[in-house]
Amino acid sequence: MLMLGAILMIGCDGDEAIRVYDAPPDEHEHEHEHAATAPQPPTAAGGSGMVRPITWQAPAGWQIQPASGSATRFATFLIGPADDPIDLTVVALPATNMSRSVLANVNRWLDQMGRERLEDVAQFDRYIKPIELPGLRALLVEIAGPPLDDEEEDGDPEQLMLAAIIQGPRLVWFVKSVGPYPVLAAERQRFASFVRSIRFPATTPTKPPISESSDVVTIRYQVPDHWHKDPQQRPMRLVTFIVEDGSRRADMWISRFAGSVGSPLMNINRWRRQVGLPGIDDLGQQATEDISAGDTTGSMLDLAGPKDAAGRASRLLIALFNTGNTKWFFRMHGDDQLVAREKETFVQFIGRVQFVEPSRE
Amino acid sequence: MNDRIKNILKPVGSLRITVVLLALAVVLIFCATWAQIDLGIWAVVNEYFRSLVVWVPIRIFLPRPAAGELARFPGFPLPGGYLLGAAFLVNLIAAHLLRFKLAWKRAGIFMIHTAIILLLVGEAITGNFAVEAQMPILEGRSSRWAQDIREVELAIRDPDKDVQNEVAIDHAMLKPETLLRHELLPFDIEIERYMLNCSVVRRSPNDPEPAQASRGIALQWRVHRIPDVTGISKQNVNYPAAIVRLTHGGQSLGSYMVTPHLQGHDDVAVLEQPVQVEGKTYLISLRFRRYYKPYSVHLIDFKHDKYTGTTVPSNYSSEVQLVDPANHEDRKVLIYMNNPLRYRGETFFQASFLKGDIGTVLAIVDNPGWQLPYLACTLGAIGLLVHFGITLTRFLKRTAK
Numbered sequence: 139m140l141m142l143g144a145i146l147m148i149g150c151d152g153d154e155a156i157r158v159y160d161a162p163p164d165e166h167e168h169e170h171e172h173a174a175t176a177p178q179p180p181t182a183a184g185g186s187g188m189v190r191p192i193t194w195q196a197p198a199g200w201q202i203q204p205a206s207g208s209a210t211r212f213a214t215f216l217i218g219p220a221d222d223p224i225d226l227t228v229v230a231l232p233a234t235n236m237s238r239s240v241l242a243n244v245n246r247w248l249d250q251m252g253r254e255r256l257e258d259v260a261q262f263d264r265y266i267k268p269i270e271l272p273g274l275r276a277l278l279v280e281i282a283g284p285p286l287d288d289e290e291e292d293g294d295p296e297q298l299m300l301a302a303i304i305q306g307p308r309l310v311w312f313v314k315s316v317g318p319y320p321v322l323a324a325e326r327q328r329f330a331s332f333v334r335s336i337r338f339p340a341t342t343p344t345k346p347p348i349s350e351s352s353d354v355v356t357i358r359y360q361v362p363d364h365w366h367k368d369p370q371q372r373p374m375r376l377v378t379f380i381v382e383d384g385s386r387r388a389d390m391w392i393s394r395f396a397g398s399v400g401s402p403l404m405n406i407n408r409w410r411r412q413v414g415l416p417g418i419d420d421l422g423q424q425a426t427e428d429i430s431a432g433d434t435t436g437s438m439l440d441l442a443g444p445k446d447a448a449g450r451a452s453r454l455l456i457a458l459f460n461t462g463n464t465k466w467f468f469r470m471h472g473d474d475q476l477v478a479r480e481k482e483t484f485v486q487f488i489g490r491v492q493f494v495e496p497s498r499e
Numbered sequence: 500m501n502d503r504i505k506n507i508l509k510p511v512g513s514l515r516i517t518v519v520l521l522a523l524a525v526v527l528i529f530c531a532t533w534a535q536i537d538l539g540i541w542a543v544v545n546e547y548f549r550s551l552v553v554w555v556p557i558r559i560f561l562p563r564p565a566a567g568e569l570a571r572f573p574g575f576p577l578p579g580g581y582l583l584g585a586a587f588l589v590n591l592i593a594a595h596l597l598r599f600k601l602a603w604k605r606a607g608i609f610m611i612h613t614a615i616i617l618l619l620v621g622e623a624i625t626g627n628f629a630v631e632a633q634m635p636i637l638e639g640r641s642s643r644w645a646q647d648i649r650e651v652e653l654a655i656r657d658p659d660k661d662v663q664n665e666v667a668i669d670h671a672m673l674k675p676e677t678l679l680r681h682e683l684l685p686f687d688i689e690i691e692r693y694m695l696n697c698s699v700v701r702r703s704p705n706d707p708e709p710a711q712a713s714r715g716i717a718l719q720w721r722v723h724r725i726p727d728v729t730g731i732s733k734q735n736v737n738y739p740a741a742i743v744r745l746t747h748g749g750q751s752l753g754s755y756m757v758t759p760h761l762q763g764h765d766d767v768a769v770l771e772q773p774v775q776v777e778g779k780t781y782l783i784s785l786r787f788r789r790y791y792k793p794y795s796v797h798l799i800d801f802k803h804d805k806y807t808g809t810t811v812p813s814n815y816s817s818e819v820q821l822v823d824p825a826n827h828e829d830r831k832v833l834i835y836m837n838n839p840l841r842y843r844g845e846t847f848f849q850a851s852f853l854k855g856d857i858g859t860v861l862a863i864v865d866n867p868g869w870q871l872p873y874l875a876c877t878l879g880a881i882g883l884l885v886h887f888g889i890t891l892t893r894f895l896k897r898t899a900k
Binding site: 161162309 | 643644661662663667668672681684719809856
């Protein structure tokens with residue numbers, strides 16, 4: 139009986155050593171119902187003749203590589219000199235607000251290249267120019283990096299980034315390459331002609347075209363009389379106001395970020411450390427208040443730090459709002475007593491803030 | 500029941516055996532937990548729980564000189580999960596035949612023990628017959644296959660044929676220095692090297708090291724053996740690689756490096772390399788074991804929602820079009836967490852997503868015994884309540900006297 143039980147449990151190993159499948163001749167048959175035309179595979183590299191969402195004409199000398207690991211990387215080319223080639227990647231992302239936002243993407247690339255971020259779309263001309271693709275919106279981006287030696291601010295750029303953003307029918311496509319300036323500068327024309335050759339066989343657009351301002355919500359606010367605008371532009375800040383009372387001072391500033399800004403616990407601990415408070419392990423240990431900006435509700439933190447040896451303490455007020463994919467931070471930081479006195483004004487200021495959708499402008 | 504049968508059942512249904520079996524089960528679980536430092540979760544499940552006997556190396560309890568270096572000796576044998584389960588089953592049934600009498604006051608005990616039997620049988624069915632695979636689909640694309648990422652197969656495809664167009668060789672046959680010759684194969688395959696887990700790096704054009712194979716992607720890529728995935732490693736799937744030498748009629752067709760690491764341009768299927776045999780092209784690849792489906796699943800939309808202001812996911816969902824011409828099925832289905840689709844005896848769970856949220860990964864589970872654990876747990880819970888109720892009533896009656 140024991141043996142019978144054991145045999146029952148072992149069961150039969152039905153795995154044949156050699157199996158024969160009737161694999162569907164076209165694994166994307168259903169897709170054919172949606173695709174208007176049969177595409178041409180871009181290049182060999184093992185293409186199995188399946189329907190492809192994008193086609194192109196690769197310039198002579200560009201070597202396509204097998205995609206490895208990344209689920210978003212559609213293709214990789216080796217371009218430039220054969221003995222020291224540079225990667226050129228073709229990446230596809232779903233058409234979300236973040237991926238469609240030219241400003242957000244260009245600012246991310248500017249960070250990578252050590253350049254200052256753009257404040258608004260009016261400054262686009264410095265790096266971006268449109269490129270013609272039939273029925274599609276496409277942009278060419280060229281960013282030259284500063285000299286690697288910081289002391290030579292006016293020297294020749296040493297790095298160059300060539301990129302293109304193309305709104306496909308379902309996905310946003312990014313073509314990008316970064317490398318030594320002289321090498322990539324020599325590839326400019328071929329890069330542009332490669333981008334011009336891009337086609338999407340499934341031509342029915344399902345998403346709106348790229349819009350520089352589609353997710354750029356702006357704000358309107360009224361500044362209290364005793365807050366003075368800081369004329370100096372600060373990185374990461376849209377605007378800074380200064381409140382002074384004798385020797386006491388507090389800064390109030392507004393920042394805007396697209397996409398992820400880190401975990402709430404990480405941010406709260408960073409802010410707590412800023413005023414000299416210890417970190418916390420659980421979000422529940424930090425009290426928050428609800429705060430409203432017009433019809434938008436957010437959260438506010440009031441972090442009062444301990445007094446230092448000189449008997450001074452700092453305080454930080456932070457109000458956080460989400461508008462779509464954008465996070466807004468309103469912060470007031472400075473002398474403990476001054477910030478405590480200004481808290482009511484801060485709350486009133488935020489209460490009158492209006493987040494304005496681009497379409498209403 | 501005659502005395503002879505009773506004499507046989509008495510030792511088999513002994514409560515002492517039950518206690519010993521329970522103690523052995525605890526030891527088995529303890530050893531299996533330690534074994535996960537060196538072995539992947541599925542290797543441990545198969546070696547320790549879905550086996551009759553397991554050899555437990557003592558060194559799994561000691562500090563390792565290097566990951567994966569486990570001597571086979573010294574060690575000790577331990578009954579595996581199947582042997583213990585079968586022994587439990589026999590012990591339980593023998594005990595019932597010997598000691599338990601069919602009476603209402605024993606109803607709860609019978610239900611609890613039946614539940615335990617169902618659980619044991621359920622695991623035997625799941626372990627032997629359940630198939631769990633993943634179906635990755637890009638948004639806007641369809642798929643007709645799922646893959647089991649715990650196994651690989653060497654696939655040879657004939658792109659000119661519509662049926663019987665793929666021959667797949669099970670990973671168990673991919674042993675170094677093995678010659679694979681079969682009437683279904685268009686060429687002979689000699690396995691030169693097989694790595695259970697590897698990483699890939701691009702070869703530079705001036706790489707002083709020779710390519711690992713003479714044809715295909717080996718000219719641009721190189722694979723490196725890395726330690727197998729264990730229960731504690733960050734990587735959770737082994738990516739094998741093989742160097743194979745192909746010959747046809749005594750003529751060499753060259754050697755190829757194959758690995759599921761390298762994907763084709765559709766981002767979900769593995770890269771296939773062309774092999775020319777007398778002017779005809781075949782495609783060779785090492786891929787995760789495939790299960791082709793008689794239906795297709797088209798991903799209309801994948802959603803990955805997060806709690807406002809955080810990166811904490813609040814919802815994953817896949818809106819799919821299920822198309823099965825044989826069953827006249829063509830309908831939209833929304834699959835999300837705790838809301839799987841059940842179709843053709845299979846359950847489709849929202850399991851994961853492709854990097855960048857560009858597609859979904861559905862887990863497709865075909866388990867003929869999936870209802871047994873639910874039935875067993877329900878029966879067991881009712882049995883406990885019944886037994887408690889009967890005991891309580893008896894106690895109250897006794898105290899009332």
